[in-house]
Every structure is written in C-alpha cells, then in structure tokens.
Amino acid sequence: MPSDRTALFHSAALRGAIWITLIALATTGFALTIQFAQTMRLLEERNHALVDDEAASLLSRYRSAGLQGVAGAVRQEGDTPRLNEFFYLLATPGGEPLAGNLVGWPQEVDQPGYHRFETQVASTRAPSRERSVEARAIILPDGYRLLVGTLSDERQVLRDRYLSALVWSLLATGVLGLALGFWYSRRGLFFVQAASDAGNRFLRGKLDERLPVSARQDEYDRLARTLNTTFEEIERLIGSLRAATEGLAHDLRTPITRIRARLELAEMQQADAEQLHAVMAESREDLEAILRLIEDILELARAESIAEAGFAPLRLDAIVAEAVELYEPLADERGLRLEMHTVPAQLSGSRSLLARMVTNLLDNAIKYSPERGRILVVVEATEQSVVLSVADEGPGIPEAQREKVLHRFTRLDPSRSQPGSGIGLSIVAAAVRAHRAELELQENNPGLRVVIHFAKVPPS
Amino acid sequence: MKILLIEDDAKTAEYIARGLRELGHTCNHLANGLDGLSAALDDEHDAVILDRNLPGLDGLAVLTAMRAKNVRTPVLLLSALGQVDDRVAGLKAGGDDYLTKPFSFQELIARLEAITRRTDAATGMDGSCLQVGDLSLDLLSRTARRSGREIELGNKEFQLLEYLMRHAGQVVTRTMLIEAIWDYNFNPGTNVIDVHISRLRAKIDAEGEDGMISTVRGAGYRLDAI
Known part of the structure; x- marks a missing residue:
C-alpha cells in the first residue's frame, strides 16, 4: 500500500489538474501575446502616420522653397510647442546638422527609412533623459539628409506592462487551475479511494461490502452500481457454492452410509444368497439415487452455462403442452387435476432448457399437491412479453423463504423426507437467468404460484 | 455379436469389454482413432462403440471417414460432453445413437441392441x-x-x-x-x-x-x- 503522500503524486486527479493547468497556461499566454503584438502594430502604424504626415509637409516645402525653406520650417516647427513632440534634423550629405532640435545625426541611421533609437531629450519641465525615438530618414535630391521623428516611449511601457501582465496572469491561472482542477477531480479521487478500500475489504472476506451510490446518477454512480452487482453476484455464488457443497455432502452421505451399513450387516450375519440379492437390489437403488443426484448437478452446471448464442425461435406453448402431456398420467394417478390454458407464444430460447424448466415446475407442483388438488398451467402473451405460470394448492412457500428456495439444495422440509435432490428449482432459476426472464413466487391461496415473465423478441 | 470398441480410457474400455463378454459377445478393443478406423473399415463388426475424444483421430472424424467409405455398421457414440449440440453433431455425422458418460451398462446394452436390430424386430410387416x-x-x-x-x-x-x-x-x-x-x-x-x-x-x-x-x-x- 503506498502511503498517502505518494498516493497524492500518483493520483490521476493531480495529473488531470496539472494537464488542465498547463492547457490553461498555454492558452492565456498565447492570447496575451497576440494582443500585445496587435497593440504594438497599432502604435507603430499610428507613429508612422504622424511622421509620414510631417515629412510630407517638409518635402513639399522643399519642392517650393528649397533647402533654405526646409531649414526655416524645421526651425519654426522645432520652436512651436505641439501635442506630439516631434524631432527634426536637417543635415549636410556628410551629416553636419544644419537645423533642428536634435544635437547630431544619430549613428544608427545609415540609410533612408524608419529607424528606432535612443537619445537624450531635454525638456523644459524635466532634466534631460534617455527617450526612445522613432524616426524616418529621407535623402533629399541634392544629397542633404532630413530626419523626422516622434517619441515612441509607449512601446517600452507597453512591453513592460505586457511582461508583468503575462507573469501575473500565468501565476494566477496556474494557482487557480491547480486548485480548481484538483477540487473538481476530487470526486473521482474520493470514489476511487472508496472503491479500492471496499474492494480490499471484500477481498479480505467482508462479502457484504458495497460501494455508496449517490443521488447524482453520474458515471461514478453507474460504475458503483456495476461493481455492487458484481460483488452481489460473487457473494451469491460463494454462498451457493457453500450451500451446494454442504448439501451435496449430506445428500451423498446418506445413501452411501446406508450401502455401507447394509454391506457390514450382511458380512456380520454371513448372509445367504437370497439375503445378498436383497442387499444388492437395495444398494442398487441407493446408487441410482446417487447417480441421479450427480446428473442433476451436471444438469444445473450445464443450465448455468447455456448462452444466448445457441438460442432459437420456439413456441413456449408447445413446450408446455408436451410437458403437460408427459405429466398428465402421473397427476391423474395421484388424483390431481392438471389444467392447462395456453395461447400461441413465440420466444427465443433453448428448447431443452425451457423443457427442463417446465418439467421441473410440474414435477414440484405434483410433488407438493394435496390429494385432489388442482394444478393450473397458464401461458399468456402480450405484445411485449410472454408469461408462464404454474400454480398448485400445496403448502406454498412462506414469503421469507422464497428467495432461499431458488438456491441450490434448498428444501424447506429439513428432514429431507421428500424425494428429489432439491436442485429442481435451482435449474428453473438458472433457466430463467439464461433467458433474461424474471421469476416471481406468489401466494396462490392456498399454494404456490410460480410466475415467469419472458421478454418477447420481435419477429425478425 | 461382434463389437468393435474404440475408447482410449482404459477403465471405461475394460468395464464395457468385460460386460460384453459376460453377455457372450465378442469385443475388439482399440485405444486410438487411427487403429480404430482401420479396424472399422474392415466391416466385420455388428456394431461400433466409438468414443468422441480419441487420440490420433477424433471420434467424429472416424465416424465421418467410415460413412464416407460406405461402411454402414451401426455406431453408438460415447461422450463426456452432454450438450444438445454435441448430440446433434454426432447424429448428423452418421451416428446411430449417442450416450453420455457416465452411463449404466444396461443403458449401453439396450441401446446397442436397439441400433443393431433396428431393422424391425417385429418382422413380417409392410411399411404401414x-x-x-x-x-x-x-x-x-x-x-x-x-x-x-x-x-x-x-x-x-x-x-x-x-x-x-x-x-x-x-x-x-x-x-x-x-x-x-x-x-x-x-x-x-x-x-x-x-x-x-x-x-x-x-x-x-x-x-x-x-x-x-x-x-x-x-x-x-x-x-x-x-
């Protein structure tokens, strides 16, 4: 058993939470980056538009008034306070400044087009400091150079903001994602914990162990129900195996003990030929009973292994009619009235298993009927189902014991004085299970009514 | 009657053979499918008792081969498998009867007699x-x-x-x-x-x-x- 701490790291819930978090982080990071890039482009476009506008007006001045006109305009613009601070520099082809509010031609600017550079900017309000400038260099037709630029500090600010936003939101997403993911998966974690605990207790022999099923009806509850059904089936099988072994041992021991006693007695008495014959005949009867019991057990095992794969369409009413025909003389001999009411009833099933089921029901009904009792066999059919019922007027089965009699070797008469192995109803129950039918034991006032509901298969 | 017994389980075979001899029949016992088949093809027997699970050649294969060679000797199949399907398969392959182990000797004899004298013991009758x-x-x-x-x-x-x-x-x-x-x-x-x-x-x-x-x-x- 891993300790709780290692269990946490091995937990599927934690892994799930980590994956969810990673996905959330990637998504957030990607979204922020796209937004950042878009904003940067927007800023750049705006700056370029301003600079282009300014440069265009200077160039038109150059065309109308020549170099001197540009220099005058530059000087004049440089002195005019404006909302957007602009930088101008008119320089000789060699880079010597002629006019403008920049001290010198920046080294980074070596060809026409846009450039970005840092420079010391002095202002009236504050001491000079390093500012970021975006500028366009233009070579005038006579080789003179013109530089028009504007401040682009926002880029820096924006980048800083972006980085800090990225860090903080990733941090928040990470923490929240892990916490929420873990919180969300903990239902699964609790369930798995409960299921594995219950399974372990079950394995250690606590066979009535079951998983709790919540009212949510979600996948976990479905799984819990499936597991519970499995547990129940295992418990039932173990129980029936135990009962079967005990019952079998008892049922075998009785006739075998009788045979042995008979043989010992014959030996002691030095029995003559006639007596030995009697011993052999009696022992043979006991052996027949033992064989019969073993056959029944094999029969039950077969009944339990019959699969739907071997099913064929058949008429339940025909099977019932044949079985009634088989038992009718026996009922007659015992002074019982065996009545049958059937309608055509088509089913998909195993003929031999259904025949065995019906004969067992009839056999039981006859066995437990009082003198001049009435046995009623009915086959009814509706659109969806076929119902078979066999009712007798015997002692019936007390409600509390109805579940029990369907198990192997259960006979309500503890002295086991009635003939039969007690497997009859177990085979009936196995046949019912194999056909996915439902069996009900009802009160017949007086007596027992066995009702079996089959789901009808639509003709295909 | 002269009976061919093809059965690999020594105990079952001995039990059957001894019983048959008790009753005055001749019993020829072989323990595997191939020997069994060659003996069966001689067509000298009144009946064959054939186990389904055999080493060498499976019982059903022996039966199929016999019928393919037009050997009409009645065959009683023995099987540890008692499913309906096995029974049907055995009879389809040309078996005359099918008996599931364990069986009583009387059951075996009764069935053996039934298949060997199937041609109407009540002689002198027309079909109707x-x-x-x-x-x-x-x-x-x-x-x-x-x-x-x-x-x-x-x-x-x-x-x-x-x-x-x-x-x-x-x-x-x-x-x-x-x-x-x-x-x-x-x-x-x-x-x-x-x-x-x-x-x-x-x-x-x-x-x-x-x-x-x-x-x-x-x-x-x-x-x-x-």
Missing part, C-alpha cells in the same frame, strides 16, 4: 403396419388392435407403443423413450415414464390376457410377442 404377436398397429390410421379388439390410444401412447413394437424383444430404457418420444435429452424427475407405461399396459392388456410389456429391473421395459 406393425405386428407383434396378436398386437397390431396401423401407422396410417394410427389405431391399435389386439386379438381383433380395437384399442384407443392418445398421441403419446401411440408413439410409445410404436417405439416398443419397433424394438420388440429388446430392452428399452426410460431414457431411450424420453429421447425418442419427447425429444428430451434429460431425465425428467420422478417416475413419469412408468406411469405412461402402466397406462399403456392397462389399455393393451384386456382382462384375462397376458401382459405384453414387462419391466426389466434396473433397466427399462420390453415388449414381447406372446
């Missing part, structure tokens, strides 16, 4: 009428007569009597009857068949007549001409 002693059964009108007296039979009673008459003089077990008439491959509880037989007896044996159907202790019934 069976005659055993003074008992006759008309298969077309489905009526029975004994010494001229007409006997009314129910459907199953008719089938029972027909089966007994076709195997007149032979022991017929309860399982054989259940299989032949109800097509059940299991033994229904209690003594249902016995009651049917006693009803049939009451019908065919009139006052003062001898009983034609006798009970063979521990085995079954036999119908004899009287």
Whole structure:
C-alpha cells in the first residue's frame, strides 16, 4: 500500500489538474501575446502616420522653397510647442546638422527609412533623459539628409506592462487551475479511494461490502452500481457454492452410509444368497439415487452455462403442452387435476432448457399437491412479453423463504423426507437467468404460484 | 455379436469389454482413432462403440471417414460432453445413437441392441403396419388392435407403443423413450415414464390376457410377442 503522500503524486486527479493547468497556461499566454503584438502594430502604424504626415509637409516645402525653406520650417516647427513632440534634423550629405532640435545625426541611421533609437531629450519641465525615438530618414535630391521623428516611449511601457501582465496572469491561472482542477477531480479521487478500500475489504472476506451510490446518477454512480452487482453476484455464488457443497455432502452421505451399513450387516450375519440379492437390489437403488443426484448437478452446471448464442425461435406453448402431456398420467394417478390454458407464444430460447424448466415446475407442483388438488398451467402473451405460470394448492412457500428456495439444495422440509435432490428449482432459476426472464413466487391461496415473465423478441 | 470398441480410457474400455463378454459377445478393443478406423473399415463388426475424444483421430472424424467409405455398421457414440449440440453433431455425422458418460451398462446394452436390430424386430410387416404377436398397429390410421379388439390410444401412447413394437424383444430404457418420444435429452424427475407405461399396459392388456410389456429391473421395459 503506498502511503498517502505518494498516493497524492500518483493520483490521476493531480495529473488531470496539472494537464488542465498547463492547457490553461498555454492558452492565456498565447492570447496575451497576440494582443500585445496587435497593440504594438497599432502604435507603430499610428507613429508612422504622424511622421509620414510631417515629412510630407517638409518635402513639399522643399519642392517650393528649397533647402533654405526646409531649414526655416524645421526651425519654426522645432520652436512651436505641439501635442506630439516631434524631432527634426536637417543635415549636410556628410551629416553636419544644419537645423533642428536634435544635437547630431544619430549613428544608427545609415540609410533612408524608419529607424528606432535612443537619445537624450531635454525638456523644459524635466532634466534631460534617455527617450526612445522613432524616426524616418529621407535623402533629399541634392544629397542633404532630413530626419523626422516622434517619441515612441509607449512601446517600452507597453512591453513592460505586457511582461508583468503575462507573469501575473500565468501565476494566477496556474494557482487557480491547480486548485480548481484538483477540487473538481476530487470526486473521482474520493470514489476511487472508496472503491479500492471496499474492494480490499471484500477481498479480505467482508462479502457484504458495497460501494455508496449517490443521488447524482453520474458515471461514478453507474460504475458503483456495476461493481455492487458484481460483488452481489460473487457473494451469491460463494454462498451457493457453500450451500451446494454442504448439501451435496449430506445428500451423498446418506445413501452411501446406508450401502455401507447394509454391506457390514450382511458380512456380520454371513448372509445367504437370497439375503445378498436383497442387499444388492437395495444398494442398487441407493446408487441410482446417487447417480441421479450427480446428473442433476451436471444438469444445473450445464443450465448455468447455456448462452444466448445457441438460442432459437420456439413456441413456449408447445413446450408446455408436451410437458403437460408427459405429466398428465402421473397427476391423474395421484388424483390431481392438471389444467392447462395456453395461447400461441413465440420466444427465443433453448428448447431443452425451457423443457427442463417446465418439467421441473410440474414435477414440484405434483410433488407438493394435496390429494385432489388442482394444478393450473397458464401461458399468456402480450405484445411485449410472454408469461408462464404454474400454480398448485400445496403448502406454498412462506414469503421469507422464497428467495432461499431458488438456491441450490434448498428444501424447506429439513428432514429431507421428500424425494428429489432439491436442485429442481435451482435449474428453473438458472433457466430463467439464461433467458433474461424474471421469476416471481406468489401466494396462490392456498399454494404456490410460480410466475415467469419472458421478454418477447420481435419477429425478425 | 461382434463389437468393435474404440475408447482410449482404459477403465471405461475394460468395464464395457468385460460386460460384453459376460453377455457372450465378442469385443475388439482399440485405444486410438487411427487403429480404430482401420479396424472399422474392415466391416466385420455388428456394431461400433466409438468414443468422441480419441487420440490420433477424433471420434467424429472416424465416424465421418467410415460413412464416407460406405461402411454402414451401426455406431453408438460415447461422450463426456452432454450438450444438445454435441448430440446433434454426432447424429448428423452418421451416428446411430449417442450416450453420455457416465452411463449404466444396461443403458449401453439396450441401446446397442436397439441400433443393431433396428431393422424391425417385429418382422413380417409392410411399411404401414406393425405386428407383434396378436398386437397390431396401423401407422396410417394410427389405431391399435389386439386379438381383433380395437384399442384407443392418445398421441403419446401411440408413439410409445410404436417405439416398443419397433424394438420388440429388446430392452428399452426410460431414457431411450424420453429421447425418442419427447425429444428430451434429460431425465425428467420422478417416475413419469412408468406411469405412461402402466397406462399403456392397462389399455393393451384386456382382462384375462397376458401382459405384453414387462419391466426389466434396473433397466427399462420390453415388449414381447406372446
């Protein structure tokens, strides 16, 4: 058993939470980056538009008034306070400044087009400091150079903001994602914990162990129900195996003990030929009973292994009619009235298993009927189902014991004085299970009514 | 009778062979499928008892090969498998009868007799009428007569009597009857068949007549001409 701490790291819930978090982080990071890039482009476009506008007006001045006109305009613009601070520099082809509010031609600017550079900017309000400038260099037709630029500090600010936003939101997403993911998966974690605990207790022999099923009806509850059904089936099988072994041992021991006693007695008495014959005949009867019991057990095992794969369409009413025909003389001999009411009833099933089921029901009904009792066999059919019922007027089965009699070797008469192995109803129950039918034991006032509901298969 | 026994389980084989010899039959025992097949193809036997699970060549394969070579010797299949499908497969492959282990020796003998003398023990009949002693059964009108007296039979009673008459003089077990008439491959509880037989007896044996159907202790019934 891993300790709780290692269990946490091995937990599927934690892994799930980590994956969810990673996905959330990637998504957030990607979204922020796209937004950042878009904003940067927007800023750049705006700056370029301003600079282009300014440069265009200077160039038109150059065309109308020549170099001197540009220099005058530059000087004049440089002195005019404006909302957007602009930088101008008119320089000789060699880079010597002629006019403008920049001290010198920046080294980074070596060809026409846009450039970005840092420079010391002095202002009236504050001491000079390093500012970021975006500028366009233009070579005038006579080789003179013109530089028009504007401040682009926002880029820096924006980048800083972006980085800090990225860090903080990733941090928040990470923490929240892990916490929420873990919180969300903990239902699964609790369930798995409960299921594995219950399974372990079950394995250690606590066979009535079951998983709790919540009212949510979600996948976990479905799984819990499936597991519970499995547990129940295992418990039932173990129980029936135990009962079967005990019952079998008892049922075998009785006739075998009788045979042995008979043989010992014959030996002691030095029995003559006639007596030995009697011993052999009696022992043979006991052996027949033992064989019969073993056959029944094999029969039950077969009944339990019959699969739907071997099913064929058949008429339940025909099977019932044949079985009634088989038992009718026996009922007659015992002074019982065996009545049958059937309608055509088509089913998909195993003929031999259904025949065995019906004969067992009839056999039981006859066995437990009082003198001049009435046995009623009915086959009814509706659109969806076929119902078979066999009712007798015997002692019936007390409600509390109805579940029990369907198990192997259960006979309500503890002295086991009635003939039969007690497997009859177990085979009936196995046949019912194999056909996915439902069996009900009802009160017949007086007596027992066995009702079996089959789901009808639509003709295909 | 000369009987070929193909069975790999030594204990079962010895049990069968000894029983057969007790009864005065000759028994030739072989323990694997290939030897068994070559012996069966000699066609000198009155019947073959053939186990389904054999080393060398599987029982069904032996049977199929025999029938392919047109060897018509009656075959009684033995099997540890008792499923309906196995039974059907065995009979389809050309087996004459099928017996699931464990079985009683009497059951085996009864079935062996039934398949070897299948060609109507009640001789001297044409296809539409069976005659055993003074008992006759008309298969077309489905009526029975004994010494001229007409006997009314129910459907199953008719089938029972027909089966007994076709195997007149032979022991017929309860399982054989259940299989032949109800097509059940299991033994229904209690003594249902016995009651049917006693009803049939009451019908065919009139006052003062001898009983034609006798009970063979521990085995079954036999119908004899009287």
